[in-house]
Structure formats: C-alpha cells, structure tokens
Amino acid sequence: MLYLFYGKENFLIDKEIKKVLLDNNIDQINTNTYDLEVTLLKDVIDDAVTISLFSDKKAIICNNSHLFTGSKKTILDDNINTLDEYLDHPNPDTILIFTVNAENIDDRKKIVKKMKKVGGVKDFNSNKNINNLVTQMFEDYKVNNNTINLLIDRIGTDLNLLDKEVDKIKLYKLEEKEVTDNDVILLTNKNIDMDIFKLIDNIVLKNKERALETYYELLKYNEDPLSILIRLSNQFRVMYQSKELYQRGYTQKNISEILEAHPYYIQKVLEKGTIYDNKEILKYINDLADLDFKIKSSGINKEIAMELFIINI
Numbered sequence: 145m146l147y148l149f150y151g152k153e154n155f156l157i158d159k160e161i162k163k164v165l166l167d168n169n170i171d172q173i174n175t176n177t178y179d180l181e182v183t184l185l186k187d188v189i190d191d192a193v194t195i196s197l198f199s200d201k202k203a204i205i206c207n208n209s210h211l212f213t214g215s216k217k218t219i220l221d222d223n224i225n226t227l228d229e230y231l232d233h234p235n236p237d238t239i240l241i242f243t244v245n246a247e248n249i250d251d252r253k254k255i256v257k258k259m260k261k262v263g264g265v266k267d268f269n270s271n272k273n274i275n276n277l278v279t280q281m282f283e284d285y286k287v288n289n290n291t292i293n294l295l296i297d298r299i300g301t302d303l304n305l306l307d308k309e310v311d312k313i314k315l316y317k318l319e320e321k322e323v324t325d326n327d328v329i330l331l332t333n334k335n336i337d338m339d340i341f342k343l344i345d346n347i348v349l350k351n352k353e354r355a356l357e358t359y360y361e362l363l364k365y366n367e368d369p370l371s372i373l374i375r376l377s378n379q380f381r382v383m384y385q386s387k388e389l390y391q392r393g394y395t396q397k398n399i400s401e402i403l404e405a406h407p408y409y410i411q412k413v414l415e416k417g418t419i420y421d422n423k424e425i426l427k428y429i430n431d432l433a434d435l436d437f438k439i440k441s442s443g444i445n446k447e448i449a450m451e452l453f454i455i456n457i
Contacts, residue, residue, distance in 0.1 A: 145158045145239040146231065147262030148212060148256075150249050156268040156277075157302035159245055165203055168239060174202040181208045189230050192238045209242035212259065214250040224255055231258050249402065268432050273406050274301055279312040285306050287323040301406040334365075340375045341416065344383075347457050348378075348420050349430065355454045369446040370439060373453075377432040379413075384425045386410055387417045 147164065149157045165175065172455045174196055178188050188206055196202035196263035211224055216362060234240065242259075247269060249256050255455075278292050295313075299306050307333050316331055317323055339362055362372055396414065400407040429440055435453055439446045 145235055145236075146259065147239070147241040148209070148243075148249070148259050148263060148265045149268055150246055150266075151268030152243045152247060153268045153303060154245060155307065157245075160266065160268070161205060161241060164239065164241065166311050168201060168203070168226065169241065170201055170203045175205065176202070177205045177207065178414075179207050180210065183226060186226050187210075189226050192230060192240050194418075195237065202237065203239040203241065206240070206242045209244040209322070210246070211248045211258070212242065212249045212253065212256050213244055214248075215246060223413055224451065228255060228258065231255075231262050234262070260344070261309055274303075277303065278310065282314065282323065283308055284312060285317065285321045285323055291323055291328060292326050295328045295332065296408070298328065298332050301408045314330055318343065337424050340372070340379050343372075343376060344379055345416070347454065348424065349455055352455060352457060355457070356451070359450065359454055362446070367451040373432055373439075373446075377429060377436070380425050380432070382427045383417045383420065384422060384429065386413045387420075387422060387425075390414055390417075 145164075146169075149160055151157065165171075176191055178191075180188070183206075185447070188204060192204055211227075220433070231263070249265070251257070256265075274296060275289065275292050276298060279287070279289075295306070295309065299309050313323055313327055313331050317327060339358055342359045343355060346352075346358060359372070363369070382405065385403060386399050389402065390396075396407060396410055399414075400406075400410045401412065405413075435449060438444060440451050
C-alpha cells in the first residue's frame, strides 16, 4: 500500500496517518518514521522490502518528501530510480506513506505521475470549512454552530490546539454530551489575538474608554505592553496588506497564500478591514512604530506609553 499526503494542514495529515494505521491494525512497534532531509531513499526502500520481525504488516512514514514537489530544498539522493523501481513491485506487507508540508506537488514529475497511478495521493490544504472540521471533532456530542464559532474565536484556527481543547471539553461533558457557550468560556483560555481585534476596533472607532478597558484586560493576562504593541501593529499591517491585495483583485485564498496566513484569519481581517480607511490604518502603523522606537531608545515606561497612545487616539 502506497500513499502520498501533502498540504499545509499537518493536523489533518497526522489524523489520516492514524486512520490508515488503525484500519490496518498496525501499532507503534511496527511503524518506522524517517525524515528524507537526513535519510537516503535507498535506506527507506531497504526497510520497505524487509520482512517485519514482529508482525505480518508494518508501516513506514517518510516526512519532508520534497522529491514530489518543485522545491529546491536539498534532497540527499537526487537519483530516485530506487523508489521508481520499488513502485513497480511494492512489498504487499509494507504500508509506505510519504508526507510533505507543501501547498502543491509537481504533477510534471515522473515519480508523481507514477505515485498517482499506483498509490493514494491526497491533498490536505486549507480548503475545508474550519467549522465543519471542529464539528467533526465533537463527534456525537450536541453542539450548535454559534458555540463552534465561539470556540474558534477564543482559540484561533490552529487545528492541533482546537483538537486538544475539544478533547478537554468532551471529557468534561462526558455524561451530558451537550456542549454550550458557557462550557467553552469555562474551559478555554481566550486567544489573545481576539482581544487585539477588540482593541483595534475601539482604537479605529476612537472609543477610548472601551479601548482602555480592553488594554487593561490584556494586562490582567500578564501580557507585556510591548508585546501588545507589536501584535497590534502586526494586525494593522496584515489588515492593510489584505485590503490592498483584495482591491487589486486577489481572492481570499490568494491572499492567505501570499501572506502565509490561515484563510479563516484572512476572512476575519477582510471583514473588519472593509470598514476602515487605508490611510487611517497606515497612520496607526507609523504611530506604533514611532512609539516602539521611543520605548526602546529612551526607556520610558512601556505600560504608561501604551496607555497614553490609546488616550491620544
């Protein structure tokens, strides 16, 4: 059995690998993992043709399989004839899985064409609705879409982190099997970036009182004022870049690829960015850069400096 899993969502790749291993009753002792940035293909194939000492079947996982992409990353052995020959006559008792954290594979390559012909090639990019993925994580638990959105807003879009938080919530609600907004609020810590968005909203709307309330709330989480300043500046920067690209005709998917950000995050940025003026956003980016320089060069109190910035908006 042969597989090639590629894409930016490592969580989904790992999940698929676990499913393959489970479906074939292969445990950890019969699973070998290699990194093709440090291991020769020949060594992998030698392992693949070798009979397992512990079981009828075994699995081999090869990470960083750049040979299937157009990447210029170093491949230890450019000659892939060994793999090409193995694909003609694979060991039926070995499950060989190649993975690569890349948006695309190179369909022009002979080895890619052959893998598609003899094996299973699957794309794990961010083309799935994150709400649906989180809903699937809850399995048979009852949870509505508003609660799912609340969880994503609090945790962010990191699927590994979301999966851990979902497991925690499921364990807490094991008997009722129904998850509410209160459960999410009780059991999860708010993602600091969500509060940064709140701070941005209030700054742009010149709502000083609420902006200060949000700032003080961030300080309660022991956030460093300088860290808040940098995060705030970064959010404004991504918002400005996203707006500029969108206005030039780029799609949300294009923008997420160019800025190397999750599509859900870009969606939120664009939603908020439509109500803000580009010149105003640039002004805040420059003002925050000036403030960052003053704090670092003159040694002024960073907590007070950030507070004064908000007061003077």
